Amino acid sequence: MSLAVSAVFGVALDRALGEPCRWHPLVGFGRYAEGVERVSRGAQASAAGQRLRGVLALLAAVSPFVVLAALMHRLPYGFAIDAAWLYLALGWRSLGEHARAVGAALANDDLAEARRRVGFMVSRDSAAMPAGEVSKATVESVLENGNDAVFGALFWFAVAGAPGAVAYRLVNTLDAMWGYRNARYRYFGWAAARLDDALNFIPARLTALTYAAFGRTADALACWRRQAPAWDSPNAGPVMAAGAGALGLRLGGTACYEGVVTERPPLGAGVSAGAADIERALRLVRNGVVLWLAVMLLLGLTGSLDAAQRNPGPLGATPDYGLRPASGLQGLRHA
Numbered sequence: 001m002s003l004a005v006s007a008v009f010g011v012a013l014d015r016a017l018g019e020p021c022r023w024h025p026l027v028g029f030g031r032y033a034e035g036v037e038r039v040s041r042g043a044q045a046s047a048a049g050q051r052l053r054g055v056l057a058l059l060a061a062v063s064p065f066v067v068l069a070a071l072m073h074r075l076p077y078g079f080a081i082d083a084a085w086l087y088l089a090l091g092w093r094s095l096g097e098h099a100r101a102v103g104a105a106l107a108n109d110d111l112a113e114a115r116r117r118v119g120f121m122v123s124r125d126s127a128a129m130p131a132g133e134v135s136k137a138t139v140e141s142v143l144e145n146g147n148d149a150v151f152g153a154l155f156w157f158a159v160a161g162a163p164g165a166v167a168y169r170l171v172n173t174l175d176a177m178w179g180y181r182n183a184r185y186r187y188f189g190w191a192a193a194r195l196d197d198a199l200n201f202i203p204a205r206l207t208a209l210t211y212a213a214f215g216r217t218a219d220a221l222a223c224w225r226r227q228a229p230a231w232d233s234p235n236a237g238p239v240m241a242a243g244a245g246a247l248g249l250r251l252g253g254t255a256c257y258e259g260v261v262t263e264r265p266p267l268g269a270g271v272s273a274g275a276a277d278i279e280r281a282l283r284l285v286r287n288g289v290v291l292w293l294a295v296m297l298l299l300g301l302t303g304s305l306d307a308a309q310r311n312p313g314p315l316g317a318t319p320d321y322g323l324r325p326a327s328g329l330q331g332l333r334h335a
Contacts, residue, residue, distance in 0.1 A: 002079045004300030007157055008293055009079075010086030018093040025088050026173060029065070033177055036061045041188060050187035054178070058191045062170045069162040085162035089169035091149030092289065095142060099278050102138045106131060106275035121145075125256040136273040140251050142281040143243035144236050147200065147207040148172055150285060154292050155203040158299075171196050197234060204235035208242035210288035215246025223268050227252075230265035244268020247280055 040057035041050075072081045098121050105114035114134045119126040121141040129137065152172070156164035175196035178189030208228075212220035223245030224238050231237030244251040244267040252267035 002300075003082070003158070003161060004293075004296040006079045006082040006162075007086060007154065007296050009083035010090065010157070011092070011154075011289065011293060013083060013087035014090040014092050017087070018097065019091070026169075029061075029170060029173060030177065033061045033174060037178070037188070047187045051190050054188040055191040057188070058171075058174060058195065061174060062167060065170060066163045066167050069166045073162055082157075082162040086153065086157050086165050089153040089157070089165040091145070092285070095145050095149050095285070096282050099138050099142050099282055102134060103275050103278040106134065106278075123257065125259065132272055132274070135275050135277060136251055136253075137255075138278050139244075139247070139249065139273045139281045140240060140267075142278065142285065143211070143240050143251075146211075146243070146281075146285040146288065147204050147235070147239045150289060151207045151210065151292065152200055152203040154289075154296075155206065156199065158296055168199050171199055200235040204239050207288070208238040210291060211239070211243040211246045211284050213291070214284050214287040215243075216248055217246070219248065219269060220245035227265060227267055231267075241267050243281065243284060246284060247277060249273050249277055 036057050040053045040060070045053060069082075069085050072078065072085075075081060098117065102114050102117040102121070105111075105117055111131055111134070114131065115126045115129050118129065118134050118137050118141075122137045124137060126134070126137070152168055153165045156168040158164075160167070171192060174192040175189075177192075178185050179193035179196065180186075180189060208220070208224055212224070220242040224242040227241040228237035231241070240251065247268065248270035249268050250266065250270055250272055252264045255262050255264055
């Protein structure tokens with residue numbers, strides 16, 4: 001039961017406090033990761049050598065914090081410390097604040113401000129976005145980061161406690177920093193990108209099912225089945241296709257990244273996204289969090305969660321394993 005209680009308190013802390021305004025731990029971790037990269041990178045390393053250096057850099061960046069979370073769990077009131085770790089791994093309130101800022105600007109017909117605000121959430125060019133594209137980009141970010149900033153951390157907390165949530169969030173951060181397919185990171189960031197994919201495989205599909213449960217279920221499942229395989233990301237595809245179908249919206253399509261227009265596969269079905277749909281997407285995430293916490297509490301009452309902690313499976317062989325760029329806000333820029 002203690003793990004479920006810690007999860008509830010961790011989520012409550014996130015809702016009450018949001019992101020730390022100063023001394024954000026992920027900011028510090030981002031700077032630490034930059035230092036690890038500088039030390040690890042070889043000037044003339046081969047592709048295989050860069051990949052090896054990337055693996056070692058990943059271990060050096062993540063392992064100390066995972067071990068620290070595991071050791072702190074053994075302290076008196078370890079359940080409260082676990083809740084604090086989960087709070088630092090979550091970005092639920094932050095996601096809502098940034099999405100609602102875009103929605104408020106659109107409602108006030110302040111397109112310039114809406115473009116500026118959505119630029120904090122997505123990596124695509126936002127300076128010349130029409131209002132409809134701003135709404136679409138925001139909804140896509142909410143759906144994708146519902147998994148990355150909320151449900152993924154909750155899943156790994158349920159599986160492996162605070163060390164699991166810490167590992168997930170830090171690997172997700174390294175993927176955002178190193179997971180680019182460019183000359184600098186194509187090989188060095190390979191391990192971070194692949195591990196992030198692996199850690200998100202189950203949470204992403206549970207998130208897609210969660211969206212389907214609270215929206216147009218049949219449409220969500222159909223869009224997931226038909227559209228997700230065409231998406232570049234094996235985990236964002238199911239999440240965003242199911243979310244778009246659940247909301248009855250048409251997402252995906254054209255987007256511009258660093259001046260290059262990219263035609264992405266379609267997502268969902270129905271009407272184009274509008275400003276009001278931002279709140280609908282946030283409601284999907286909120287309902288999902290309530291459901292997940294209820295399930296965790298139910299499992300806690302039966303002793304299932306705590307038993308899983310005492311007898312971890314292959315993915316959780318004791319709390320000795322392994323928490324985007326340097327802050328929770330910057331970590332919301334995949335879409």
